Amino acid sequence: MEIINDVNQMQQRCLAARQQGQRIAFVPTMGYLHAGHRSLLEEGRKRGDLLVLSIFVNPTQFGQGEDLDSYPRDLTRDSALAEAAGVDLLFAPEAQQMYPRGYATYVDVEGLTDTLCGRSRPGHFRGVTTVVTKLFTIVQPHLALFGCKDFQQLAVIRRMTVDLNLPVEIIGMPIVREADGLAMSSRNVYLSPQERSQALALVAALRLAGKLARGGESSAATIIKAVSERIVSEPDAQIDYIHICQKDTLEDQPVVGRDSVLLLAVKFGNTRLIDNTYLFEEV
Ligand code: AMP
DSSP, X not given: OEEEOOHXXXXXXXXXXXXXXXXXXXXXXXXXXXXXXXXXXHHHHHHOSEEEEEXXXXXXXXXXXXXXXXXXXXXXXXXXXXXXXXXXXXXXXXXXXXXXXXXXXXXXXXXXXXXXXXXXXXXXXXXXXXXXXXXXXXXXOSEEEEEGGGHHHXXXXXXXXXXXXXXXXXXXXXXXXXXXXXXXXXGGGGOOHHHHHHTHHHHHXXXXXXXXXXXXXXXXXXXXXXXXXXXXXXXXXXXXXXXXXXXXXXXXXXXOOTTEEEEEEEEXXXXXXXXXXXTTSOO
C-alpha cells in the first residue's frame, strides 16, 4: 500500500492510473477506521482495480465548539487496517494543503441541507460537499462509496453529483452495527460506559418504529411520539431531532409509506449520535 500526503502527487498518481485504464474505487473517510468503513472498502475492492482510501478530518465541516480538535485520530492503526482491507493508495493530506492561505471556494447544495443535521449543524454540509468535490477532483474516481449511516450526507452527495455532472458513480452501503445493535461510529469512543449502554435506546427505538409501521400504524406523528418516549426514558438522552422523511427529498412525511426513512440525532452527554432506518426494513 502506498501512502501519499501531497495533493499534487496524489492527483498525478490517480490520473496516471486512469490513463492506464484502471477503474478507481474511492472511499473518503475521517479515519479512526471501524467495520463500517471496512464494509465500504470491501465493496470498493470488488468493484475497482485501484482502491483508494482518504483519511482527512475536514475542518470546514466542523462548527464552532464542535469536536474538530478532539476527533479521534490514529493513522498508524488506520494504515494497518487499510492495508489488511486491500487498499492500494491511502491519501492523508494536511489541512494546510487542502485549504491553503487564500482558499475561498465552497460548494453548497441547497434545500436538502436545510433540514435534519443541516439545521442543527449550520455549515456542516457545505464543508462536506466542498471537501468531497475537492477529493473527487484529486482522486478522479470512477466510483465512490458512502455509508447510509450518514443518510442525509449520502442524499446531498447524490444531489451534488447529479447537479454538477460529476462523472462518479455513487454507491450507498448499509449501516454496520455492533453486535448489540449500536451503529458503528468513530465517535462511539467518546461514550462513557453508562452512555454507551443508554445509547442502545436508539436501535431499540428504530426497531419499535419499524414494528409499529409494519403492524399498520401509518401516522408519522404517532410513531415519532413512541420513538421519542423510548429515547427519553434514558436519563442522559437529549433528542436533537426525530423525523420521518421521504428517502430522496428528505421532506417530512405525515403518512408513512414504503419510501419512508426514520432519521434521528440524539446527544448522550457531549456525544451526538445519528441513526436511521427504512421503516419497512428490519434493523
Ligand atoms: P466518517 O469517517 O465517519 O466520515 O465516515 C466515512 C464513511 O463511512 C461515510 O460514508 C460514512 O457514512 C461511512 N460510515 C460510517 N459509519 C458507518 C457504519 N456504521 N456503517 C456503514 N458506513 C459507515
